[in-house]
Amino acid sequence: MDIKAIRGMNDILPREAARWRLVEDTARRIFSLYGFSELRPPVMERTELFLRGIGDDTDVVEKQMYTFTDKGGDSVTLRPEATACVLRSVIEHGLLNADPVQKLYSIGPMFRYERPQKGRYRQFHQINAERLGEDGPFADAETLALAYDLASAVLGRDALLMEVNSLGCKACRPGFKGALEEFLASKQDVLCGDCMRRMHTNPLRVLDCKVESCRQAVQGAPSMEAYLCDACRGHFDGVLKGLHVFGVRFERNPRLVRGLDYYTRTTFEITAVGLGSQNAVAGGGRYDDLLSILGGPPVGGIGFAFGMERLIMLMGEVQDRVSGCFVVAQADPAVELAALGLIAELRAAGIPAEAAFGRSFKAQMRRADRAGYPLCAIIGEEELASGTLTVRDMQSASQAKITRSGVIQEITSMLAENKGERA
Numbered sequence: 001m002d003i004k005a006i007r008g009m010n011d012i013l014p015r016e017a018a019r020w021r022l023v024e025d026t027a028r029r030i031f032s033l034y035g036f037s038e039l040r041p042p043v044m045e046r047t048e049l050f051l052r053g054i055g056d057d058t059d060v061v062e063k064q065m066y067t068f069t070d071k072g073g074d075s076v077t078l079r080p081e082a083t084a085c086v087l088r089s090v091i092e093h094g095l096l097n098a099d100p101v102q103k104l105y106s107i108g109p110m111f112r113y114e115r116p117q118k119g120r121y122r123q124f125h126q127i128n129a130e131r132l133g134e135d136g137p138f139a140d141a142e143t144l145a146l147a148y149d150l151a152s153a154v155l156g157r158d159a160l161l162m163e164v165n166s167l168g169c170k171a172c173r174p175g176f177k178g179a180l181e182e183f184l185a186s187k188q189d190v191l192c193g194d195c196m197r198r199m200h201t202n203p204l205r206v207l208d209c210k211v212e213s214c215r216q217a218v219q220g221a222p223s224m225e226a227y228l229c230d231a232c233r234g235h236f237d238g239v240l241k242g243l244h245v246f247g248v249r250f251e252r253n254p255r256l257v258r259g260l261d262y263y264t265r266t267t268f269e270i271t272a273v274g275l276g277s278q279n280a281v282a283g284g285g286r287y288d289d290l291l292s293i294l295g296g297p298p299v300g301g302i303g304f305a306f307g308m309e310r311l312i313m314l315m316g317e318v319q320d321r322v323s324g325c326f327v328v329a330q331a332d333p334a335v336e337l338a339a340l341g342l343i344a345e346l347r348a349a350g351i352p353a354e355a356a357f358g359r360s361f362k363a364q365m366r367r368a369d370r371a372g373y374p375l376c377a378i379i380g381e382e383e384l385a386s387g388t389l390t391v392r393d394m395q396s397a398s399q400a401k402i403t404r405s406g407v408i409q410e411i412t413s414m415l416a417e418n419k420g421e422r423a
Protein backbone atom coordinates (compact mmCIF):
# COMPACT_ATOMS: atom_id res chain seq x y z
CA MET A 1 0.00 0.00 0.00
CA ASP A 2 1.52 3.33 -0.94
CA ILE A 3 -1.15 5.70 0.28
CA LYS A 4 0.64 8.13 2.56
CA ALA A 5 -0.56 10.85 4.92
CA ILE A 6 -1.17 14.27 3.36
CA ARG A 7 1.90 16.52 3.34
CA GLY A 8 2.07 18.60 6.50
CA MET A 9 -0.35 16.33 8.37
CA ASN A 10 1.21 14.04 10.92
CA ASP A 11 0.45 10.89 12.75
CA ILE A 12 1.14 11.14 16.44
CA LEU A 13 2.58 7.73 17.12
CA PRO A 14 2.29 5.88 20.44
CA ARG A 15 5.90 6.72 21.39
CA GLU A 16 5.11 10.45 21.06
CA ALA A 17 1.66 10.38 22.59
CA ALA A 18 2.94 10.51 26.19
CA ARG A 19 4.21 14.04 25.65
CA TRP A 20 0.95 15.13 24.06
CA ARG A 21 -1.05 13.73 26.93
CA LEU A 22 1.22 15.39 29.46
CA VAL A 23 0.73 18.79 27.80
CA GLU A 24 -3.02 18.32 27.54
CA ASP A 25 -3.37 17.10 31.11
CA THR A 26 -1.25 19.98 32.38
CA ALA A 27 -3.34 22.48 30.45
CA ARG A 28 -6.62 21.07 31.77
CA ARG A 29 -5.31 21.09 35.33
CA ILE A 30 -4.20 24.71 35.11
CA PHE A 31 -7.36 25.89 33.35
CA SER A 32 -9.42 24.37 36.13
CA LEU A 33 -7.25 26.11 38.75
CA TYR A 34 -8.22 29.39 37.07
CA GLY A 35 -11.91 28.56 36.72
CA PHE A 36 -11.95 28.03 32.96
CA SER A 37 -14.39 25.60 31.34
CA GLU A 38 -13.93 23.65 28.15
CA LEU A 39 -15.80 24.46 24.95
CA ARG A 40 -15.33 22.18 21.94
CA PRO A 41 -16.37 23.79 18.66
CA PRO A 42 -16.38 21.75 15.43
CA VAL A 43 -13.28 21.78 13.21
CA MET A 44 -15.18 23.20 10.23
CA GLU A 45 -17.15 26.44 9.97
CA ARG A 46 -18.74 28.62 7.33
CA THR A 47 -15.99 30.48 5.47
CA GLU A 48 -17.69 33.79 6.20
CA LEU A 49 -16.90 33.42 9.91
CA PHE A 50 -13.16 33.63 9.28
CA LEU A 51 -13.46 36.38 6.67
CA ARG A 52 -15.13 38.49 9.33
CA GLY A 53 -13.32 37.18 12.38
CA ILE A 54 -9.74 37.23 11.08
CA GLY A 55 -9.95 39.89 8.38
CA ASP A 56 -9.72 39.31 4.65
CA ASP A 57 -6.44 41.21 4.17
CA THR A 58 -4.42 38.80 6.29
CA ASP A 59 -2.08 36.05 5.09
CA VAL A 60 -4.20 33.47 6.86
CA VAL A 61 -7.34 34.37 4.95
CA GLU A 62 -5.65 35.31 1.68
CA LYS A 63 -3.37 32.30 1.30
CA GLN A 64 -3.68 29.70 4.00
CA MET A 65 -7.24 28.56 4.46
CA TYR A 66 -8.52 25.11 3.57
CA THR A 67 -11.70 26.32 1.94
CA PHE A 68 -13.98 24.29 -0.29
CA THR A 69 -17.56 24.06 -1.43
CA ASP A 70 -19.46 21.20 0.18
CA LYS A 71 -22.05 19.05 -1.59
CA GLY A 72 -24.80 21.45 -0.56
CA GLY A 73 -23.02 24.34 -2.30
CA ASP A 74 -21.89 26.11 0.89
CA SER A 75 -18.39 27.49 1.26
CA VAL A 76 -16.84 25.89 4.31
CA THR A 77 -13.39 26.16 5.89
CA LEU A 78 -11.33 23.96 8.18
CA ARG A 79 -10.64 26.24 11.12
CA PRO A 80 -7.30 28.05 10.89
CA GLU A 81 -7.64 29.30 14.49
CA ALA A 82 -10.04 28.86 17.38
CA THR A 83 -11.04 32.31 18.58
CA ALA A 84 -13.63 33.01 15.87
CA CYS A 85 -15.15 29.55 16.39
CA VAL A 86 -15.42 29.93 20.16
CA LEU A 87 -16.96 33.39 19.88
CA ARG A 88 -19.40 32.17 17.23
CA SER A 89 -20.46 29.45 19.63
CA VAL A 90 -20.80 31.88 22.55
CA ILE A 91 -23.03 34.15 20.45
CA GLU A 92 -25.07 31.34 18.92
CA HIS A 93 -25.86 29.75 22.29
CA GLY A 94 -26.34 33.02 24.16
CA LEU A 95 -23.78 31.99 26.78
CA LEU A 96 -23.27 35.59 27.87
CA ASN A 97 -26.98 35.87 28.71
CA ALA A 98 -26.67 33.01 31.14
CA ASP A 99 -23.43 34.34 32.64
CA PRO A 100 -21.95 37.69 31.58
CA VAL A 101 -18.45 36.42 32.32
CA GLN A 102 -17.22 33.51 30.21
CA LYS A 103 -13.85 31.85 30.75
CA LEU A 104 -13.37 29.19 28.11
CA TYR A 105 -10.65 26.97 26.76
CA SER A 106 -10.38 24.56 23.88
CA ILE A 107 -7.72 22.15 22.69
CA GLY A 108 -7.53 20.68 19.22
CA PRO A 109 -6.36 20.69 15.61
CA MET A 110 -6.23 23.72 13.30
CA PHE A 111 -5.55 23.76 9.58
CA ARG A 112 -3.49 26.11 7.46
CA TYR A 113 -2.16 25.58 3.98
CA GLU A 114 1.42 26.72 4.62
CA ARG A 115 4.75 25.46 3.36
CA PRO A 116 5.54 22.67 5.80
CA GLN A 117 8.82 23.06 7.67
CA LYS A 118 10.28 21.93 10.95
CA GLY A 119 7.75 22.69 13.65
CA ARG A 120 5.15 24.00 11.20
CA TYR A 121 2.47 21.75 9.82
CA ARG A 122 -0.75 22.00 7.87
CA GLN A 123 -2.64 20.27 10.61
CA PHE A 124 -1.34 21.68 13.86
CA HIS A 125 -2.70 21.85 17.36
CA GLN A 126 -3.49 24.67 19.71
CA ILE A 127 -4.45 25.22 23.29
CA ASN A 128 -6.76 28.18 23.30
CA ALA A 129 -8.27 30.42 25.95
CA GLU A 130 -10.90 33.14 25.66
CA ARG A 131 -12.12 35.28 28.51
CA LEU A 132 -15.14 37.48 27.85
CA GLY A 133 -17.03 40.11 29.81
CA GLU A 134 -14.31 41.60 32.01
CA ASP A 135 -12.63 44.82 30.93
CA GLY A 136 -10.43 45.58 33.91
CA PRO A 137 -6.64 45.27 33.90
CA PHE A 138 -6.59 42.48 36.48
CA ALA A 139 -8.56 40.18 34.18
CA ASP A 140 -5.76 40.72 31.67
CA ALA A 141 -3.06 40.15 34.27
CA GLU A 142 -4.72 36.96 35.43
CA THR A 143 -5.09 35.65 31.88
CA LEU A 144 -1.42 36.33 31.20
CA ALA A 145 -0.52 34.63 34.48
CA LEU A 146 -2.51 31.59 33.37
CA ALA A 147 -0.57 31.40 30.11
CA TYR A 148 2.67 31.87 32.01
CA ASP A 149 1.79 29.12 34.51
CA LEU A 150 0.94 26.75 31.71
CA ALA A 151 4.19 27.42 29.86
CA SER A 152 6.18 27.15 33.12
CA ALA A 153 4.57 23.86 34.05
CA VAL A 154 5.58 22.34 30.72
CA LEU A 155 8.94 23.98 29.99
CA GLY A 156 10.11 25.42 33.31
CA ARG A 157 10.22 29.10 34.25
CA ASP A 158 13.87 29.59 33.39
CA ALA A 159 13.29 28.69 29.76
CA LEU A 160 10.66 31.39 29.29
CA LEU A 161 10.43 34.99 28.33
CA MET A 162 7.10 36.80 28.51
CA GLU A 163 6.87 40.08 26.62
CA VAL A 164 4.05 42.52 27.15
CA ASN A 165 2.83 45.62 25.35
CA SER A 166 -0.23 47.81 25.01
CA LEU A 167 -1.64 48.56 21.58
CA GLY A 168 -3.92 51.34 22.77
CA CYS A 169 -7.54 51.78 21.77
CA LYS A 170 -9.72 53.35 19.10
CA ALA A 171 -9.09 56.75 20.63
CA CYS A 172 -5.31 56.69 20.78
CA ARG A 173 -4.11 54.19 18.21
CA PRO A 174 -4.88 56.32 15.11
CA GLY A 175 -2.38 58.95 16.32
CA PHE A 176 0.28 56.27 16.66
CA LYS A 177 -0.59 54.71 13.32
CA GLY A 178 -0.28 58.09 11.61
CA ALA A 179 3.14 58.71 13.14
CA LEU A 180 4.24 55.20 12.24
CA GLU A 181 3.07 55.57 8.64
CA GLU A 182 4.98 58.80 8.35
CA PHE A 183 8.08 57.14 9.74
CA LEU A 184 7.75 54.17 7.39
CA ALA A 185 7.33 56.46 4.39
CA SER A 186 10.88 57.65 5.05
CA LYS A 187 12.13 54.02 4.91
CA GLN A 188 10.44 53.01 1.68
CA ASP A 189 13.65 52.07 -0.11
CA VAL A 190 14.51 49.31 2.39
CA LEU A 191 11.11 47.76 3.17
CA CYS A 192 10.11 44.43 1.64
CA GLY A 193 7.29 44.20 -0.90
CA ASP A 194 4.74 43.03 1.69
CA CYS A 195 5.61 45.89 4.00
CA MET A 196 5.38 48.44 1.20
CA ARG A 197 1.77 47.36 0.84
CA ARG A 198 1.10 46.99 4.58
CA MET A 199 2.48 50.39 5.55
CA HIS A 200 -0.72 51.94 4.25
CA THR A 201 -3.27 49.21 5.04
CA ASN A 202 -1.89 47.97 8.35
CA PRO A 203 1.36 49.72 9.36
CA LEU A 204 1.53 47.92 12.73
CA ARG A 205 2.29 44.67 10.95
CA VAL A 206 5.50 46.15 9.55
CA LEU A 207 6.82 46.14 13.13
CA ASP A 208 6.30 42.41 13.12
CA CYS A 209 7.96 41.64 9.76
CA LYS A 210 10.64 38.96 9.94
CA VAL A 211 12.61 40.23 6.92
CA GLU A 212 15.99 41.47 8.14
CA SER A 213 15.99 44.80 6.24
CA CYS A 214 12.54 45.57 7.68
CA ARG A 215 13.68 44.67 11.19
CA GLN A 216 16.57 47.08 10.78
CA ALA A 217 14.35 49.77 9.31
CA VAL A 218 11.91 49.85 12.23
CA GLN A 219 14.64 50.22 14.88
CA GLY A 220 13.93 53.90 15.35
CA ALA A 221 10.17 53.71 14.78
CA PRO A 222 7.87 55.59 17.14
CA SER A 223 6.56 53.55 20.05
CA MET A 224 2.90 53.10 20.97
CA GLU A 225 3.67 53.85 24.58
CA ALA A 226 4.17 57.55 23.88
CA TYR A 227 0.72 57.72 22.27
CA LEU A 228 -1.38 55.88 24.87
CA CYS A 229 -4.38 57.85 26.13
CA ASP A 230 -4.84 58.22 29.90
CA ALA A 231 -7.35 55.37 30.07
CA CYS A 232 -5.04 53.00 28.18
CA ARG A 233 -2.03 54.05 30.25
CA GLY A 234 -3.95 53.41 33.46
CA HIS A 235 -5.08 50.03 32.17
CA PHE A 236 -1.55 49.03 31.19
CA ASP A 237 -0.17 50.09 34.60
CA GLY A 238 -2.82 47.92 36.25
CA VAL A 239 -1.85 44.94 34.09
CA LEU A 240 1.82 45.29 35.03
CA LYS A 241 1.01 45.60 38.74
CA GLY A 242 -1.16 42.51 38.54
CA LEU A 243 1.62 40.56 36.83
CA HIS A 244 3.98 41.44 39.68
CA VAL A 245 1.50 40.15 42.24
CA PHE A 246 1.07 36.90 40.28
CA GLY A 247 4.84 36.45 40.22
CA VAL A 248 5.10 36.58 36.45
CA ARG A 249 8.52 37.44 35.10
CA PHE A 250 8.04 39.65 32.08
CA GLU A 251 9.60 42.33 29.94
CA ARG A 252 7.92 45.26 28.25
CA ASN A 253 8.40 45.20 24.50
CA PRO A 254 7.06 48.30 22.72
CA ARG A 255 7.64 46.55 19.35
CA LEU A 256 5.27 43.72 20.15
CA VAL A 257 2.17 43.95 17.96
CA ARG A 258 -0.67 41.82 16.76
CA GLY A 259 -1.49 42.24 13.12
CA LEU A 260 -5.23 42.48 13.40
CA ASP A 261 -7.15 45.68 13.85
CA TYR A 262 -9.51 44.38 16.48
CA TYR A 263 -6.73 43.83 19.01
CA THR A 264 -6.77 46.51 21.68
CA ARG A 265 -4.64 47.33 24.68
CA THR A 266 -2.86 44.37 26.26
CA THR A 267 -0.87 42.10 23.97
CA PHE A 268 1.72 39.50 24.90
CA GLU A 269 3.93 36.73 23.68
CA ILE A 270 5.79 33.92 25.42
CA THR A 271 8.99 32.67 23.86
CA ALA A 272 11.18 29.79 24.88
CA VAL A 273 14.75 30.97 25.16
CA GLY A 274 17.30 28.30 24.59
CA LEU A 275 20.68 27.93 22.91
CA GLY A 276 20.60 31.23 21.10
CA SER A 277 17.34 30.69 19.28
CA GLN A 278 13.94 31.96 20.30
CA ASN A 279 10.70 30.16 19.75
CA ALA A 280 7.31 31.75 20.24
CA VAL A 281 5.20 29.21 22.06
CA ALA A 282 2.17 31.37 22.84
CA GLY A 283 0.69 34.71 22.02
CA GLY A 284 -2.46 36.61 22.67
CA GLY A 285 -4.12 39.81 23.63
CA ARG A 286 -7.23 41.82 24.29
CA TYR A 287 -9.87 42.21 21.61
CA ASP A 288 -12.62 44.60 22.59
CA ASP A 289 -14.42 44.75 19.23
CA LEU A 290 -14.27 41.22 17.93
CA LEU A 291 -17.47 39.95 19.49
CA SER A 292 -19.50 42.77 17.96
CA ILE A 293 -17.75 42.31 14.60
CA LEU A 294 -19.07 38.74 14.68
CA GLY A 295 -22.61 39.92 15.44
CA GLY A 296 -22.50 39.53 19.21
CA PRO A 297 -22.98 42.04 22.02
CA PRO A 298 -20.40 44.83 22.52
CA VAL A 299 -18.45 42.84 25.09
CA GLY A 300 -14.67 42.82 25.31
CA GLY A 301 -12.42 39.84 25.72
CA ILE A 302 -8.86 38.64 25.98
CA GLY A 303 -7.40 35.37 24.80
CA PHE A 304 -4.33 33.45 23.83
CA ALA A 305 -3.19 30.43 21.88
CA PHE A 306 -0.35 27.99 22.47
CA GLY A 307 1.17 26.06 19.59
CA MET A 308 1.29 22.51 20.91
CA GLU A 309 3.84 21.24 18.38
CA ARG A 310 6.27 23.91 19.59
CA LEU A 311 5.70 23.04 23.24
CA ILE A 312 6.18 19.37 22.55
CA MET A 313 9.28 19.91 20.44
CA LEU A 314 10.85 21.88 23.30
CA MET A 315 9.86 19.77 26.27
CA GLY A 316 12.18 16.80 25.83
CA GLU A 317 11.56 13.11 26.42
CA VAL A 318 8.74 11.85 28.55
CA GLN A 319 8.71 8.20 29.50
CA ASP A 320 5.37 6.55 29.10
CA ARG A 321 5.32 4.43 32.23
CA VAL A 322 3.38 1.24 31.98
CA SER A 323 1.94 -0.08 35.18
CA GLY A 324 0.25 -3.42 35.68
CA CYS A 325 0.94 -7.05 35.11
CA PHE A 326 1.63 -9.25 32.11
CA VAL A 327 0.24 -12.75 32.44
CA VAL A 328 2.30 -15.60 31.04
CA ALA A 329 0.68 -19.01 30.71
CA GLN A 330 1.93 -22.49 29.93
CA ALA A 331 0.58 -23.74 26.57
CA ASP A 332 -2.33 -25.80 27.89
CA PRO A 333 -6.04 -25.02 27.39
CA ALA A 334 -6.97 -25.41 31.07
CA VAL A 335 -4.06 -23.26 32.21
CA GLU A 336 -4.82 -20.61 29.58
CA LEU A 337 -8.45 -20.46 30.66
CA ALA A 338 -7.36 -19.98 34.26
CA ALA A 339 -4.99 -17.25 33.08
CA LEU A 340 -7.84 -15.53 31.23
CA GLY A 341 -9.81 -15.55 34.50
CA LEU A 342 -6.82 -13.98 36.24
CA ILE A 343 -6.59 -11.22 33.61
CA ALA A 344 -10.28 -10.43 33.98
CA GLU A 345 -9.92 -10.27 37.76
CA LEU A 346 -6.88 -7.95 37.56
CA ARG A 347 -8.67 -5.58 35.19
CA ALA A 348 -11.81 -5.56 37.33
CA ALA A 349 -9.57 -4.40 40.19
CA GLY A 350 -8.22 -1.58 37.99
CA ILE A 351 -4.86 -3.22 37.31
CA PRO A 352 -3.82 -3.13 33.63
CA ALA A 353 -3.26 -6.68 32.40
CA GLU A 354 -2.26 -8.23 29.10
CA ALA A 355 -1.21 -11.58 27.72
CA ALA A 356 0.07 -13.19 24.52
CA PHE A 357 -0.99 -16.85 24.68
CA GLY A 358 -0.19 -19.32 21.96
CA ARG A 359 3.50 -18.51 21.93
CA SER A 360 6.45 -20.09 23.65
CA PHE A 361 7.15 -19.21 27.26
CA LYS A 362 10.23 -17.27 26.13
CA ALA A 363 8.29 -15.33 23.51
CA GLN A 364 5.63 -14.39 26.07
CA MET A 365 8.30 -13.13 28.46
CA ARG A 366 9.85 -11.08 25.67
CA ARG A 367 6.46 -9.46 24.97
CA ALA A 368 6.10 -8.62 28.67
CA ASP A 369 9.53 -7.03 28.65
CA ARG A 370 9.03 -5.11 25.41
CA ALA A 371 5.67 -3.71 26.58
CA GLY A 372 7.43 -2.47 29.71
CA TYR A 373 5.34 -4.18 32.38
CA PRO A 374 6.96 -4.04 35.81
CA LEU A 375 5.42 -7.36 36.85
CA CYS A 376 4.77 -10.67 35.23
CA ALA A 377 2.42 -13.32 36.67
CA ILE A 378 3.33 -16.82 35.56
CA ILE A 379 0.82 -19.62 35.63
CA GLY A 380 1.48 -23.26 34.72
CA GLU A 381 0.04 -26.67 35.57
CA GLU A 382 1.86 -26.71 38.89
CA GLU A 383 0.52 -23.28 39.93
CA LEU A 384 -2.96 -24.23 38.78
CA ALA A 385 -2.89 -27.44 40.86
CA SER A 386 -1.55 -25.77 44.00
CA GLY A 387 -3.65 -22.55 43.80
CA THR A 388 -0.60 -20.34 43.52
CA LEU A 389 1.07 -17.93 41.10
CA THR A 390 4.67 -17.06 40.40
CA VAL A 391 5.20 -13.31 40.20
CA ARG A 392 8.34 -11.98 38.58
CA ASP A 393 9.73 -8.48 39.04
CA MET A 394 10.87 -7.67 35.53
CA GLN A 395 13.53 -5.22 36.61
CA SER A 396 15.30 -7.30 39.26
CA ALA A 397 14.28 -10.69 37.79
CA SER A 398 13.45 -11.87 41.31
CA GLN A 399 10.48 -14.23 41.61
CA ALA A 400 8.03 -14.94 44.41
CA LYS A 401 5.23 -17.45 44.92
CA ILE A 402 1.91 -16.00 46.05
CA THR A 403 -1.48 -17.57 46.65
CA ARG A 404 -4.00 -17.27 43.87
CA SER A 405 -6.69 -16.03 46.26
CA GLY A 406 -4.56 -13.13 47.51
CA VAL A 407 -3.45 -12.05 44.05
CA ILE A 408 -5.08 -8.61 43.90
CA GLN A 409 -3.71 -7.52 47.25
CA GLU A 410 -0.21 -8.88 46.50
CA ILE A 411 0.06 -7.38 43.06
CA THR A 412 -1.34 -4.05 44.19
CA SER A 413 1.29 -3.74 46.90
CA MET A 414 4.09 -4.93 44.62
CA LEU A 415 3.11 -2.33 42.04
CA ALA A 416 3.02 0.38 44.69
CA GLU A 417 6.48 -0.64 45.85
CA ASN A 418 7.75 -0.70 42.30
CA LYS A 419 6.38 2.80 41.67
CA GLY A 420 8.02 4.06 44.85
CA GLU A 421 11.38 2.68 43.75
CA ARG A 422 11.22 4.30 40.36
CA ALA A 423 9.97 7.66 41.56
Ligand SMILES: [Zn+2]
Pocket: 168, 169, 170, 171, 172, 173, 228, 229, 230, 231, 232, 233
Ligand atom coordinates in the same frame (compact mmCIF):
# COMPACT_ATOMS: atom_id res chain seq x y z
ZN1 LIG B 1 -6.43 54.54 24.40
Ligand SMILES: [Zn+2]
Pocket: 191, 192, 193, 194, 195, 206, 209, 210, 211, 214
Ligand atom coordinates in the same frame (compact mmCIF):
# COMPACT_ATOMS: atom_id res chain seq x y z
ZN1 LIG C 1 8.79 43.49 5.60
